[in-house]
Amino acid sequence: MAVKGMNLWSVCCLVLYFVAAVLAGRDFYKILGVSKSASVRDIKKAYRKLALQLHPDRNPDDPTAADKFADLGSAYEVLSDEGKRKQYDAYGEDGLKEGHHGSHSDIFSSFFGDFGFTFGGNRQGQQDRNIPRGNDIVLDLEVTLEEVYSGNFVEVVRNKPVAKEAPGKRKCNCRQEMRTTQLGPGRFQMSQEVVCDECPNIKLVNEERTLEVEIEQGVRDETEYPFIGEGEPHIDGEPGDLRFRIKVMKHPVFERRGDDLYTNVTISLVEALVGFEMDITHLDGHKVHIVRDKITKPGARLWKKGEGLPNFDNNNIRGSLIVSFDVEFPEIQLNDNQKEGVRGILKQASVQKVYNGLQGY
Amino acid sequence: MGLIHALRGFIKSFLVVLLWSKCEGRESEFNYVTCGSLVKLLNTRHNVRLHSHDVKYGSGSGQQSVTGVESADDANSYWRIRGKPNGTCQRGVPIQCGQAIRITHMTTGRNLHTHHFSSPLSNNQEVSAFGENGEGDDLDVWKVQCDGSIWERDEAVRFKHVGTDAFLTVTGEQYGHPIRGQREVHGMGTANHNNYWKAMEGVFIQPSQEPLRHNHEEF
Numbered sequence: 001m002a003v004k005g006m007n008l009w010s011v012c013c014l015v016l017y018f019v020a021a022v023l024a025g026r027d028f029y030k031i032l033g034v035s036k037s038a039s040v041r042d043i044k045k046a047y048r049k050l051a052l053q054l055h056p057d058r059n060p061d062d063p064t065a066a067d068k069f070a071d072l073g074s075a076y077e078v079l080s081d082e083g084k085r086k087q088y089d090a091y092g093e094d095g096l097k098e099g100h101h102g103s104h105s106d107i108f109s110s111f112f113g114d115f116g117f118t119f120g121g122n123r124q125g126q127q128d129r130n131i132p133r134g135n136d137i138v139l140d141l142e143v144t145l146e147e148v149y150s151g152n153f154v155e156v157v158r159n160k161p162v163a164k165e166a167p168g169k170r171k172c173n174c175r176q177e178m179r180t181t182q183l184g185p186g187r188f189q190m191s192q193e194v195v196c197d198e199c200p201n202i203k204l205v206n207e208e209r210t211l212e213v214e215i216e217q218g219v220r221d222e223t224e225y226p227f228i229g230e231g232e233p234h235i236d237g238e239p240g241d242l243r244f245r246i247k248v249m250k251h252p253v254f255e256r257r258g259d260d261l262y263t264n265v266t267i268s269l270v271e272a273l274v275g276f277e278m279d280i281t282h283l284d285g286h287k288v289h290i291v292r293d294k295i296t297k298p299g300a301r302l303w304k305k306g307e308g309l310p311n312f313d314n315n316n317i318r319g320s321l322i323v324s325f326d327v328e329f330p331e332i333q334l335n336d337n338q339k340e341g342v343r344g345i346l347k348q349a350s351v352q353k354v355y356n357g358l359q360g361y
Numbered sequence: 362m363g364l365i366h367a368l369r370g371f372i373k374s375f376l377v378v379l380l381w382s383k384c385e386g387r388e389s390e391f392n393y394v395t396c397g398s399l400v401k402l403l404n405t406r407h408n409v410r411l412h413s414h415d416v417k418y419g420s421g422s423g424q425q426s427v428t429g430v431e432s433a434d435d436a437n438s439y440w441r442i443r444g445k446p447n448g449t450c451q452r453g454v455p456i457q458c459g460q461a462i463r464i465t466h467m468t469t470g471r472n473l474h475t476h477h478f479s480s481p482l483s484n485n486q487e488v489s490a491f492g493e494n495g496e497g498d499d500l501d502v503w504k505v506q507c508d509g510s511i512w513e514r515d516e517a518v519r520f521k522h523v524g525t526d527a528f529l530t531v532t533g534e535q536y537g538h539p540i541r542g543q544r545e546v547h548g549m550g551t552a553n554h555n556n557y558w559k560a561m562e563g564v565f566i567q568p569s570q571e572p573l574r575h576n577h578e579e580f
Contacts, residue, residue: 041570134434134436135435135436135437136436137399137436137439137467137564138467139399139441139467139564140441141397141452141566142397142452143452146571147569152569152570153569154452154453154566154567154569155566155567155569156564156565156566156567157391157564157565157567158563158564158565159561159562159563159564159565160562161433161434161562204433204434206561206562231436232434232435232436233434234434235434240436242564
């Protein structure tokens with residue numbers, strides 16, 4: 001009897017606790033999967049990744065999909081705004097003032113473009129190929145190697161003409177048709193005529209919105225990020241797309257080959273012979289420490305695993321940093337004593353091998 | 362079960378309605394033309410947009426022609442604002458008044474260019490699109506002339522050619538077939554109300570934050 005009572009009591013407590021937790025508001029950090037100290041960039045990155053997964057069109061069998069997607073949108077809206085985030089951190093969701101909320105589809109389309117999102121991200125007009133499309137726009141986006149290493153977001157303001165309904169009618173679907181007219185008994189004439197339909201009148205109005213382009217870590221050169229429907233409009237159909245094409249710029253220190261980075265270091269002859277210690281500053285500011293206590297030959301290469309670029313498909317895998325050394329000789333002339341000294345220290349016999357260096361002999 | 366379906370349907374149609382409703386978003390506070398941005402340039406006197414296409418001049422240099430068009434929805438009217446050759450022009454940084462830039466045609470990759478050839482209709486200085494993949498020569502460089510210190514989006518500016526000192530101009534002459542109705546764009550030495558241009562539609566890149574990671578936890 002007592003046990004049953006205790007169970008009932010603990011159940012009641014649990015129910016009360018959950019009710020309180022729900023009423024206290026949602027945990028936006030948990031919804032986005034980020035830590036409390038996440039940067040705006042981390043939040044954008046998390047939203048973009050989860051929005052693709054949680055969009056209701058992607059989860060038609062999940063009855064809670066729309067709710068999850070709405071939660072995600074709310075979480076992004078609050079945490080990406082400095083003021084709202086401060087309020088939320090201090091007072092929870094209830095502490096947020098009733099401000100103007102951007103629609104959730106608005107937030108989604110600033111990352112991916114307009115016109116909905118069908119399975120696989122294909123255009124909705126796939127079934128009906130006859131819908132004419134406006135022109136696509138391709139914009140080369142120059143990115144630095146630092147951005148490829150750490151990732152970044154580029155905000156862009158898109159000002160575009162949008163087809164709007166206007167009063168009146170206009171001619172559309174104009175085409176040439178052959179008309180047969182009878183001139184007299186048994187005499188006909190074929191002529192070409194331009195025939196048009198009547199459509200609602202359209203005018204072009206300029207609209208503006210902000211888009212977020214992500215420079216993903218490890219992104220490869222020429223990768224394209226499409227924003228559906230953000231291209232040029234078509235009076236009789238759908239707008240085209242806006243595509244950002246990544247162009248990775250050359251870097252003064254590092255050269256990229258796939259996920260590996262190559263760099264060169266010039267050391268003095270003394271350092272080459274006696275050893276040295278140095279730091280290489282990497283793309284995000286951290287230092288790569290190099291210690292040599294043996295002789296370093298010109299052309300020697302040092303492989304630093306894990307110090308290359310993050311792999312695009314799996315950011316946890318990194319390439320290597322390959323450091324090639326070349327040696328700078330001192331600008332001095334040795335006198336006879338010094339020459340004897342050098343011979344004595346290095347104790348290297350004369351070599352003087354003559355060979356064809358250009359053909360691998 | 363039926364209730365959940367109804368709710369889903371309602372939310373879906375609500376989302377669709379939101380998609381189609383004109384969103385009264387806040388005015389973008391960033392009002393400058395920046396390096397790397399894509400723009401359409403409108404000649405304010407004649408209401409035509411700077412345009413180019415794969416049609417060559419039948420006279421003069423025989424290079425790709427540059428015209429002014431009335432339509433506002435042609436992708437061939439997009440030009441990319443880039444720095445001068447070997448110059449630094451960081452992505453997203455606003456263009457200064459007096460800064461030397463290149464104006465590259467988006468679809469053909471050729472640079473706005475002018476030289477000592479005569480334009481076909483008015484015998485002024487021919488303006489063409491020249492180069493491959495954004496690389497042409499020294500005559501691709503123009504200086505943005507504006508009041509104030511930065512090229513603002515709603516400001517009418519002039520483009521003065523570095524090399525011939527000509528202003529990018531439209532005076533209204535119209536072509537016939539095959540580019541009927543398009544206006545001639547040429548270079549002229551005098552600054553007047555025919556050489557004002559305004560940035561209209563486009564993709565305006567904002568400045569980015571440095572991607573360097575800062576570990577806040579260490580503080």
